[in-house]
Amino acid sequence: LRQKTMANLQRSLYESKRRFDVGMITRADLAQVLAQVAQGQADITQAQSNLTVSEAQFYQVTGITPDNLVPINQLPTIPANLDEILAQTKNHPALMRAKYEKQAAEKQYALTKRELWPTVMLTSRAGKQDEASYIGSESNNYMVGVQLNVPLYDDGLNRANVKKAQADIDLAAQKIRSLELDLNKRTR
Structure with missing residues (x-):
């Protein structure tokens, strides 16, 4: 135009x-x-x-x-009663996205909370060394170890991260509730 x-x-x-x-x-x-x-x-x-x-x-x-994009031959039918319409709003893309964001925040919370736990690591190493200058001079090295990390003091960083992750969950839940209210208001 x-x-x-x-x-x-x-x-x-x-x-x-x-x-x-x-x-x-x-x-x-x-x-x-x-x-x-x-x-x-x-x-x-x-x-x-x-x-x-x-x-x-x-x-x-x-x-x-x-x-x-593919042209739509027939538009979707609009439900006759309000209850069906409200049930369909549960599948609204913005609401589904907010729910996935909340799930991601919950998983991040679980990961962040694990930073408060002690960790145990098992390490191993093997090696072989041949020296060309000496005949028959070779050495084999083997090492096995256990490492324990206990988060005793981190200036409160891990606990602050846990609180932030919990706040992210709360924020995502509020966003879901706000979207639900907005969608219900728009459909009525």
């Missing part, structure tokens, strides 16, 4: 230049037409930018590029 408008503006500019050349319009009139053409070009650039942003947002939400 904007490109059609731009084509019309280009024709208008051409005609205005011809009128100016024969003295039918003033320099101010020509400048006004030039300004309209410049505004048209700016509008096209803005529309292309908006399209690019919209395509990126669409891909971020759906994971599908707009080039791969």
